[in-house]
Amino acid sequence: MPLLKNIITGFSVFSLAFPLPVLAIAGWEVKLWMLSAIMAGLLLLGGLLRKGFNWLGKSKIFWLGVGLTLFSLLGIVNSPEKIYSLKQLAVLAALVVLGIFFEFNVRKFSREIYLGLAIGLLVNSIAAIYQNIAFENGWLHFEIMAARPNAFFPEADWLGMYLALGLVPFLAALANGKNASLPEILKNNYLLYAFSLLAITALIITVARASWLALLVEMGIIIAISVYSNIKTYGLRLTAYGFLKKSAIFTSLIITSLIFINIFNLSRFNIPDRFRSIFFREHVITVAENPNTGESFKINLEEIELYREQGYIVKENYVADENILSRKGRACGAWDIIKEHPILGSGLGATMIATNYEHNANNLFLEWWASAGLGGIVLIIGLIVYQVVKGVQLLKNNSHKATLVIAGTAGFVVVNLFNASIFLAFAWFYLVWLLSITKHRT
Numbered sequence: 481m482p483l484l485k486n487i488i489t490g491f492s493v494f495s496l497a498f499p500l501p502v503l504a505i506a507g508w509e510v511k512l513w514m515l516s517a518i519m520a521g522l523l524l525l526g527g528l529l530r531k532g533f534n535w536l537g538k539s540k541i542f543w544l545g546v547g548l549t550l551f552s553l554l555g556i557v558n559s560p561e562k563i564y565s566l567k568q569l570a571v572l573a574a575l576v577v578l579g580i581f582f583e584f585n586v587r588k589f590s591r592e593i594y595l596g597l598a599i600g601l602l603v604n605s606i607a608a609i610y611q612n613i614a615f616e617n618g619w620l621h622f623e624i625m626a627a628r629p630n631a632f633f634p635e636a637d638w639l640g641m642y643l644a645l646g647l648v649p650f651l652a653a654l655a656n657g658k659n660a661s662l663p664e665i666l667k668n669n670y671l672l673y674a675f676s677l678l679a680i681t682a683l684i685i686t687v688a689r690a691s692w693l694a695l696l697v698e699m700g701i702i703i704a705i706s707v708y709s710n711i712k713t714y715g716l717r718l719t720a721y722g723f724l725k726k727s728a729i730f731t732s733l734i735i736t737s738l739i740f741i742n743i744f745n746l747s748r749f750n751i752p753d754r755f756r757s758i759f760f761r762e763h764v765i766t767v768a769e770n771p772n773t774g775e776s777f778k779i780n781l782e783e784i785e786l787y788r789e790q791g792y793i794v795k796e797n798y799v800a801d802e803n804i805l806s807r808k809g810r811a812c813g814a815w816d817i818i819k820e821h822p823i824l825g826s827g828l829g830a831t832m833i834a835t836n837y838e839h840n841a842n843n844l845f846l847e848w849w850a851s852a853g854l855g856g857i858v859l860i861i862g863l864i865v866y867q868v869v870k871g872v873q874l875l876k877n878n879s880h881k882a883t884l885v886i887a888g889t890a891g892f893v894v895v896n897l898f899n900a901s902i903f904l905a906f907a908w909f910y911l912v913w914l915l916s917i918t919k920h921r922t
């Protein structure tokens with residue numbers, strides 16, 4: 481049985497790297513993690529039969545799942561598509577089962593969990609870089625959005641979230657030089673650096689700007705906690721040296737990634753301009769202007785020479801970033817749904833129903849409030865506050881655990897302000913992982 485759990489745990493974490501459907505049964509899309517959830521559920525059922533309900537009651541994710549399920553059921557009363565909301569509730573139940581399984585097994589199988597995560601990050605990073613190379617060369621690339629790799633995720637933003645959050649334990653190990661649970665090969669600092677460089681390069685070319693911000697926040701917290709914990713032990717001079725060293729490591733990762741992207745033409749996006757647009761809400765576009773009429777219109781980069789040959793003046797203009805405006809509109813749409821039923825909510829998938837099932841989940845907190853009402857949003861915020869408090873408490877005697885919990889939670893909040901992960905299996909695993917760190921060896 482331990483060997484079976486060992487295999488299923490590692491496979492389950494690895495399966496989170498492939499959320500695209502693998503098959504369809506009676507109109508239901510089946511994903512790899514769902515198969516993992518079935519295996520995990522059978523193991524949990526066996527444990528329940530042997531140990532009784534009290535054993536299951538020790539799980540925080542179980543009680544979180546019970547609460548979210550209850551509030552989601554109440555919200556279905558107001559759902560305009562009750563069958564659809566019930567289907568989403570079934571997905572939630574599968575996520576909760578997988579979450580409980582992870583919660584009970586993080587301590588025993590932490591090495592398998594880190595190995596599954598590392599392989600998933602590696603495979604997706606290589607796939608993402610290949611996609612952009614293939615796109616530029618006209619090969620088969622499977623990208624959903626032109627020049628924005630999605631690897632094995634439904635869209636580039638989800639891949640960015642996976643990479644930004646999944647990197648936390650590896651960046652912490654790179655900065656602090658410790659994590660006994662890492663795969664043996666990644667305990668070598670040079671290989672760990674190369675691994676992080678590959679994942680960050682993939683993250684940058686996704687142009688998932690919320691995930692960029694999350695990565696920077698995570699790096700900043702890792703360095704800040706290191707300074708806080710070291711200054712008492714090593715004094716100001718050695719702490720300052722450590723601060724500069726770790727800052728140099730993280731800065732070099734980003735700069736080297738950008739150099740590789742430019743040298744090998746891995747992205748056609750103006751990366752600095754896209755980062756600037758986060759704060760100024762506008763970005764550069766290339767336009768062709770008719771010198772006789774003054775008429776101008778947006779063109780693609782590969783069309784520049786074509787329009788120049790036709791006598792057009794090609795130049796760059798700053799315009800409002802349509803992606804930021806779109807996200808603002810989606811947030812306002814979710815808020816409109818919340819105002820209709822602020823207490824009970826409108827059932828899982830309420831915002832999807834309102835937009836004819838077009839993907840628009842862009843704020844975790846608004847999504848849960850719209851779906852499961854006031855009870856749902858209180859549970860989610862309560863969980864995050866709990867993790868932050870536990871992380872701060874860990875600062876007293878275990879700075880490494882504190883780093884993982886605080887940096888991981890902060891990154892989770894940042895990406896979910898713009899790309900809600902309400903039904904992303906990896907996000908549920910991530911929350912369980914953070915919860916487990918507060919109790920167990922990592």
